[in-house]
Amino acid sequence: MRTRLAVAGLVAVGVLLMANPLYLPVPVGEPDPAYTHTVQPVESGSPVAGVDAPDEGSDTGVVDYADLDPEARAAFDRALETEGGFGVEDPDERVDSLSYPTDPTLGDGLLVVAYEGERYEFWTRTVEREPGPVVAQRIAVQPVAFLAGFFAVLAAVGLGARTRLDRT
Known part of the structure; x- marks a missing residue:
């Protein structure tokens, strides 16, 4: 049960991080x-x-x-x-x-x-x-967040596969 919850949590966090272009960059200041x-x-x-x-x-x-x-x-x-x-x-x-x-x-x-x-x-x-902080979000924050989300989804797949193999 804990493993399923961990897998679901990792998938949810991963998808949210990978979808960051939908909510980032956050406007900071005027153009x-x-x-x-x-x-x-x-x-x-x-x-x-x-x-x-x-x-x-x-x-x-x-x-x-x-x-x-x-x-x-x-x-x-x-x-x-x-x-x-x-x-x-x-x-x-x-x-x-x-x-x-x-x-x-x-x-x-x-x-x-x-x-x-x-x-x-x-x-x-x-x-x-765009103001400097918005450019920094596009160059640094968005790619890092996407990669973190991708790795979270990979970790969820790995954890789920390991759990399934342990059962057999």
């Missing part, structure tokens, strides 16, 4: 926002993140580089020069004339900029990063 700026060439007619670029013959929604305010031009230049763009963490470092939505759409976080005869997508967005 840490970053504000990103990326520039990439527009490929005619190809959708970009679900938003269609303007047609080749149409200037609808296209902003000329010279029409950007100086801060926006500086951000565009920096993002164009930097592989993968750049980000800032301080809200005061954002460009006032640009919007930073979490889901950019054409005209709101996504500008098509005409620059030196080419068209570029200029993306500005807010990215909410």
